[in-house]
Amino acid sequence: xxxxxxxxxxxxxxxxxxxxxxxxxxxxxxxxxxxxxxxxxxxxxxxxxxxxxxxxxxxxxxxxxxxxxxxxxxxxxxxxxxxxxxxxxxxxxxxxxxxxxxxxxxxxxxxxxxxxxxxxxxxxxxxxxxxxxxxxxxxxxxxxxxxxxxxxxxxxxxxxxxxxxxxxxxxxxxxxxxxxxxxxxxxxxxxxxxxxxxxxxxxxxxxxxxxxxxxxxxxxxxxxxxxxxxxxxxxxxxxxxxxxxxxxxxxxxxxxxxxxxxxxxxxxxxxxxxxxxxxxxxxxxxxxxxxxxxxxxxxxxxxxxxxxxxxxxxxxxxxxxxxxxxxxxxxxxx
Amino acid sequence: xxxxxxxxxxxxxxxxxxxxxxxxxxxxxxxxxxxxxxxxxxxxxxxxxxxxxxxxxxxxxxxxxxxxxxxxxxxxxxxxxxxxxxxxxxxxxxxxxxxxxxxxxxxxxxxxxxxxxxxxxxxxxxxxxxxxxxxxxxxxxxxxxxxxxxxxxxxxxxxxxxxxxxxxxxxxxxxxxxxxxxxxxxxxxxxxxxxxxxxxxxxxxxxxxxxxxxxxxxxxxxxxxxxxxxxxxxxxxxxxxxxxxxxxxxxxxxxxxxxxxxxxxxxxxxxxxxxxxxx
Numbered sequence: 001x002x003x004x005x006x007x008x009x010x011x012x013x014x015x016x017x018x019x020x021x022x023x024x025x026x027x028x029x030x031x032x033x034x035x036x037x038x039x040x041x042x043x044x045x046x047x048x049x050x051x052x053x054x055x056x057x058x059x060x061x062x063x064x065x066x067x068x069x070x071x072x073x074x075x076x077x078x079x080x081x082x083x084x085x086x087x088x089x090x091x092x093x094x095x096x097x098x099x100x101x102x103x104x105x106x107x108x109x110x111x112x113x114x115x116x117x118x119x120x121x122x123x124x125x126x127x128x129x130x131x132x133x134x135x136x137x138x139x140x141x142x143x144x145x146x147x148x149x150x151x152x153x154x155x156x157x158x159x160x161x162x163x164x165x166x167x168x169x170x171x172x173x174x175x176x177x178x179x180x181x182x183x184x185x186x187x188x189x190x191x192x193x194x195x196x197x198x199x200x201x202x203x204x205x206x207x208x209x210x211x212x213x214x215x216x217x218x219x220x221x222x223x224x225x226x227x228x229x230x231x232x233x234x235x236x237x238x239x240x241x242x243x244x245x246x247x248x249x250x251x252x253x254x255x256x257x258x259x260x261x262x263x264x265x266x267x268x269x270x271x272x273x274x275x276x277x278x279x280x281x282x283x284x285x286x287x288x289x290x291x292x293x294x295x296x297x298x299x300x301x302x303x304x305x306x307x308x309x310x311x312x313x314x315x316x317x318x319x320x321x322x323x324x325x326x327x328x329x330x331x332x333x334x
Numbered sequence: 335x336x337x338x339x340x341x342x343x344x345x346x347x348x349x350x351x352x353x354x355x356x357x358x359x360x361x362x363x364x365x366x367x368x369x370x371x372x373x374x375x376x377x378x379x380x381x382x383x384x385x386x387x388x389x390x391x392x393x394x395x396x397x398x399x400x401x402x403x404x405x406x407x408x409x410x411x412x413x414x415x416x417x418x419x420x421x422x423x424x425x426x427x428x429x430x431x432x433x434x435x436x437x438x439x440x441x442x443x444x445x446x447x448x449x450x451x452x453x454x455x456x457x458x459x460x461x462x463x464x465x466x467x468x469x470x471x472x473x474x475x476x477x478x479x480x481x482x483x484x485x486x487x488x489x490x491x492x493x494x495x496x497x498x499x500x501x502x503x504x505x506x507x508x509x510x511x512x513x514x515x516x517x518x519x520x521x522x523x524x525x526x527x528x529x530x531x532x533x534x535x536x537x538x539x540x541x542x543x544x545x546x547x548x549x550x551x552x553x554x555x556x557x558x559x560x561x562x563x564x565x566x567x568x569x570x571x572x573x574x575x576x577x578x579x580x581x582x583x584x585x586x587x588x589x590x591x592x593x594x595x596x597x598x599x600x601x602x603x604x605x606x607x608x609x610x611x612x613x
Contacts (some may be wrong), residue, residue, distance in 0.1 A: 041466045047508075050512065052508050052511060052512075071511070071516030072508075072511045073513065074512065074514075077512065078512065079508070079509070079512050081505035081509060082505065083503055083505045083506075084505075084508075085505035085506045085508070087506070087509075087510075087523075087529070088527070089523070089527055098513050098515075099513035099514060102513055102514035102515060103514055127486075146509075158505075212396035288539060
């Protein structure tokens with residue numbers, strides 16, 4: 001139990017259409033991530049699912065039951081917020097138990113579930129503390145614990161890692177992945193960070209300007225992007241887009257090639273250019289090459305390389321891994 | 335104290351300015367209190383000197399308490415002030431919550447309409463208010479004063495509180511909704527504690543004009559049973575003879591309750607600010 005079906009969800013704030021007809025089916029136990037640039041409507045969509053916003057039209061079904069007129073507390077969901085949103089006047093224990101208490105669960109039941117959740121998140125030592133006495137990472141774990149305790153059909157995460165620093169973000173990400181394996185419940189997660197999306201999701205929903213651009217597994221999106229937007233959004237550094245006319249290709253408007261699918265040589269290759277900037281990351285070396293004919297091209301090399309600014313280099317694209325896009329930005333072939 | 339930011343001349347100048355301001359603010363109050371403990375001749379011959387063994391006298395306080403109903407006046411003032419503040423805070427906060435939390439048609443206009451009262455003095459409507467009170471048989475009751483003061487305090491309260499309500503995290507309120515809290519619980523348990531400093535500010539701003547008001551008690555509730563302290567002190571001011579001892583004593587006494595209320599609120603104010611700072 002824990003499936004979700006969205007049918008033609010639309011949401012407008014006055015004249016502005018934020019969601020323009022979203023259709024989506026999420027299977028029980030899936031980890032689905034909504035990803036997209038800010039303002040694409042992903043958080044609004046999550047709020048519509050939670051019942052915190054009313055959709056202008058369309059239907060939301062949880063476990064096959066229409067919930068458009070059901071208040072958030074009765075939808076069988078739990079939500080983790082970016083700002084933690086812990087109740088400042090309650091202890092960690094009461095924060096986690098409040099939802100159940102409101103629903104009228106017996107006290108022994110609540111205590112048992114809070115106990116279990118706090119063990120899972122190693123929060124046992126902090127149960128008596130107030131949120132103000134916890135660090136950011138601990139607060140986010142409490143927020144996650146508060147969601148677990150409710151044993152929801154659907155977990156909703158609204159950019160839960162955005163307020164954490166880089167190291168903590170990686171740890172918490174792993175923790176969330178572990179949690180999903182353990183609980184096997186349906187999770188819906190919103191982020192603008194494609195690394196989070198790629199590492200956590202079973203399926204990614206790429207949103208842009210209130211429209212679903214593509215739905216697929218992380219590798220599907222990486223290997224077979226449906227259009228320019230998805231191709232540019234998934235993968236870091238961003239895919240290079242080259243005007244097909246400059247390459248003498250006909251039948252396509254734009255040619256896309258990922259930075260990691262270009263090899264560099266100091267002697268020979270089809271595209272000549274000079275390095276304008278080199279980033280040495282140890283595991284990777286990223287070169288920004290101003291080519292003679294094609295403009296700026298980003299190249300990602302694995303390991304350490306001794307290229308420096310103003311070096312003249314020759315680039316060779318892996319032609320088997322290029323993408324061709326038509327006038328409207330849709331991918332051709334494949 | 336950090337040395338980098340303070341130099342001697344600068345802190346001297348700063349303290350001089352603050353001390354000057356303090357003297358200007360406190361002097362009148364101090365003179366009232368000093369003179370309330372002196373006999374009549376001493377008040378006029380040397381108004382600035384402290385009460386000495388020759389000039390010390392409690393005759394003013396005797397006159398005030400001999401007057402008998404002065405305790406009633408105090409009671410009236412306190413009831414009117416406390417009840418009005420409570421109503422202003424409750425209704426003001428509720429209106430501010432509705433205005434900042436819910437999107438509805440005319441939200442903006444409603445906010446402007448409610449804030450309009452800041453710019454228009456309520457005394458302009460005195461005659462209409464009096465007519466209204468006569469028609470509803472509320473003249474010479476404390477209820478009349480409480481209603482008027484609540485109306486007088488609401489605009490500023492709504493204006494200040496709705497600004498603060500905007501600052502309360504939406505996520506927190508939404509977390510409450512998902513946990514099944516009613517809107518009232520969200521308002522009373524989550525939002526109000528967070529804006530306590532703003533509430534204290536509003537309480538202080540509301541309290542002083544109510545306590546000091548002479549106008550409405552004089553017009554709406556001048557009877558013996560409903561007189562407030564400010565109105566009560568007036569009876570020692572005659573057209574030909576003024577019992578200065580009694581006037582000064584009454585005023586000195588009138589400072590006390592309002593001072594206590596202020597201390598209570600400002601304590602809240604400071605606690606609110608510091609609890610926010612270390613969060």
